[in-house]
Amino acid sequence: MTDISTAVSLEIFVGVDTHKDTHHAAIIDHLGRPVADHQFDATPAGYRKLLSFITDAGVIASVGIEGTGTYGAGLTRVLTEAGLPVVEVDKPDRRARRARGKSDPVDAYAAATAALSGRATTIPKTRDGDSEALRFLSRTRALAVKARAEALTALRSMIVAAPEPLRGQLRHLTRTDLIGTCAGLRPDPVAAGGILAATKTALRSTARRITALSEEINALDTDLAVLTRRAAPALLAAPGIGIVTAAELLICVGDNPDRLRSEAAFATSCGVAPLPASSGKICRHRLNRGGNRQANRALHTIVISRLKTDTRTRDYMARRTEEGKTKREIIRCLKRYVAREIYRVLHPTQVDSS
Numbered sequence: 001m002t003d004i005s006t007a008v009s010l011e012i013f014v015g016v017d018t019h020k021d022t023h024h025a026a027i028i029d030h031l032g033r034p035v036a037d038h039q040f041d042a043t044p045a046g047y048r049k050l051l052s053f054i055t056d057a058g059v060i061a062s063v064g065i066e067g068t069g070t071y072g073a074g075l076t077r078v079l080t081e082a083g084l085p086v087v088e089v090d091k092p093d094r095r096a097r098r099a100r101g102k103s104d105p106v107d108a109y110a111a112a113t114a115a116l117s118g119r120a121t122t123i124p125k126t127r128d129g130d131s132e133a134l135r136f137l138s139r140t141r142a143l144a145v146k147a148r149a150e151a152l153t154a155l156r157s158m159i160v161a162a163p164e165p166l167r168g169q170l171r172h173l174t175r176t177d178l179i180g181t182c183a184g185l186r187p188d189p190v191a192a193g194g195i196l197a198a199t200k201t202a203l204r205s206t207a208r209r210i211t212a213l214s215e216e217i218n219a220l221d222t223d224l225a226v227l228t229r230r231a232a233p234a235l236l237a238a239p240g241i242g243i244v245t246a247a248e249l250l251i252c253v254g255d256n257p258d259r260l261r262s263e264a265a266f267a268t269s270c271g272v273a274p275l276p277a278s279s280g281k282i283c284r285h286r287l288n289r290g291g292n293r294q295a296n297r298a299l300h301t302i303v304i305s306r307l308k309t310d311t312r313t314r315d316y317m318a319r320r321t322e323e324g325k326t327k328r329e330i331i332r333c334l335k336r337y338v339a340r341e342i343y344r345v346l347h348p349t350q351v352d353s354s
Contacts, residue, residue: 012058015089015111016065017049017104018042018072023051025110027057032116037105042071047078055082064089064115066107068124076124088122089114125254132233135225135251138244138294141220148213155182155206162199170203183208234345240305241342245298249342252295263343270295272335287332299335299342306334 012035017024019042026037038053040046068076068088081088089111100106105149114120157225159170159224161195170178185207187200196246225243228250229236252269253260260266267273271291277284313334320330 010058012054013061013116014054014063015113015163016063016072016075016082017107017111017113018065018067018070018075019104020071022046022104023050023075024104024108025054026105026112027054027115028109028112029058030116031059032113034109037108039104042074044074044078047075047140050075051078051082060084062087062115062120064111064120065124066091066111069127073127077127080124080126084126087120088124089120116129123256125259126256127254129255130227131253131255132186134227134231134247137220137227138247138251139226140185141217141224141244144213144217144220148217151206151210151213155179155203155210158199158206162203162230163196166196166199179207179210183211192338193223223300230321235342238341238345239310240302242305245301248251248294248298249346252292253346257346260343263340263347267339269337270299270335270339272296272299272332272339273275274332274336296335299338301333302338303334306338 012027013024013030015028016086017026019100021042022039023042023046024037027035029035034058036052036053040050040053054063063079063084063086065072065076065079065086066089067073068086077088091107100110111120152175159178161165161167162170170181172182182203185204187204188194188197190197190201221243221281224247228243228246231250232246234244235241235249242250249270249347253266260269264273268288269291271288271293273288273291274285277286303313307317316334317327317330320333321327325333
């Protein structure tokens with residue numbers, strides 16, 4: 001019979017199923033047997049009670065939390081500050097939930113089991129520095145860009161159906177002139193049967209909204225530039241990388257970049273590490289559709305920019321085209337190479353030590 005040391009026998013693993021108003025914590029021992037579970041309020045007082053609940057149960061080997069960047073962000077900060085080893089747990093897939101059902105205790109115990117088995121190994125972002133600030137600014141900018149694009153589409157659609165001669169006056173204007181002209185329209189008061197006045201009012205309102213959104217985007221770009229230049233000036237010095245793409249890559253890395261221990265891990269987090277899809281005599285890889293899609297799009301933008309301006313990238317494209325690769329396949333390879341380059345820029349110490 002194998003002896004189990006006291007330290008090992010006292011080890012526990014914790015799982016937390018997070019929600020907007022409540023968190024459910026579950027504890028299992030080193031053999032995966034349930035110990036206890038309880039629900040807590042998602043408030044600072046509830047976080048302290050949860051911390052006391054799990055620390056009183058034994059020596060905590062690992063805490064698996066669902067949604068460390070959303071509902072579980074506050075709890076993650078508290079547990080990390082307390083010195084507990086926290087890992088991020090992905091939500092169970094639909095097949096697993098069909099097999100064992102769905103409830104808060106079930107999900108909490110599943111998170112604890114993931115921490116015990118080693119299936120959950122991702123270290124959560126600390127979210128307490130420039131990368132988190134960039135995330136808020138970048139997401140707000142994305143919403144403003146989307147709203148401006150929708151407003152521009154609406155403006156052009158209204159012009160197509162506008163009454164003459166207003167339609168003839170506006171239809172051939174460039175975008176800049178169109179927005180300025182529509183913003184300066186002086187419609188008569190809207191009254192019954194006043195289609196022209198209503199159309200001018202709608203066009204003026206939409207054009208002024210576009211102008212306001214453009215000013216908002218420019219202001220956000222200025223703030224993004226300040227934070228990005230302070231956080232990673234070397235990244236902006238690389239060819240093809242601008243403020244917006246650099247910000248997305250820094251958001252993907254997070255405020256604790258050491259959690260990504262290799263350039264392969266960074267490539268996986270960006271969704272540019274090909275996945276094996278071999279069977280029998282067939283040896284191939286398939287596209288990785290996981291990872292941070294905003295970071296993946298940033299890498300794609302960098303590659304497209306370099307194909308226009310960077311000689312090395314264009315030579316690579318020509319050489320691989322002669323080998324029979326399609327443009328899409330070549331861009332995927334280039335995204336992987338760019339991810340490796342960016343990792344070395346952001347982690348010079350780790351690269352030198354290796």
